[in-house]
Amino acid sequence: MAKKKAPPKPTPAELNLLRVLWPLGEATVKQVHEAAQKERPDMAYATVLRLMQIMHGKGLLVRDESERSHVYAPAQAQDSLRTNLLKELIHKAFAGSGKELVMAALRGHVTEKERKEIQRFLHGEDS
Numbered sequence: 568m569a570k571k572k573a574p575p576k577p578t579p580a581e582l583n584l585l586r587v588l589w590p591l592g593e594a595t596v597k598q599v600h601e602a603a604q605k606e607r608p609d610m611a612y613a614t615v616l617r618l619m620q621i622m623h624g625k626g627l628l629v630r631d632e633s634e635r636s637h638v639y640a641p642a643q644a645q646d647s648l649r650t651n652l653l654k655e656l657i658h659k660a661f662a663g664s665g666k667e668l669v670m671a672a673l674r675g676h677v678t679e680k681e682r683k684e685i686q687r688f689l690h691g692e693d694s
Contacts, residue, residue: 574643574651575625584618585627585641585648593631593640 577585587602588594594602600615619639622628631638643651653668661667677685 574648575627576652576655577622577627577648580618581622581625581627584615584622585645588628588639588641589645593638595636595638597636599639 584599584603587599587606591598591602596612596616596619599619600610600612603610603615619628623630623639627642628639629642631640641648657663657665657668661671673682673685
């Protein structure tokens with residue numbers, strides 16, 4: 568039986584563009600460019616276009632070519648991609664230990680408010 572191919576891993580720039588596209592669901596390059604400029608006013612349209620073309624080629628985006636302006640959508644849901652990236656991080660950086668990842672995250676990377684939310688979750692109060 569053939570091993571299932573792992574989904575492509577986005578670069579930091581691609582991940583930033585996915586963060587813009589996920590809330591939109593599907594969008595044209597123009598719509599993604601306009602949304603991206605809210606955080607990065609210096610972002611050029613040509614940069615967004617090229618990056619989205621590369622992401623489509625890698626399988627990170629799907630493209631509907633039935634309209635004059637191509638419409639793009641993420642190939643993977645946000646939660647699914649996060650889960651895959653997290654699994655890879657746990658395997659590579661924490662020898663497969665989810666507990667070690669959580670402990671590292673809790674050491675100085677969590678605000679008091681977040682710590683209280685985590686405690687409520689662990690006690691079943693936040694389900």
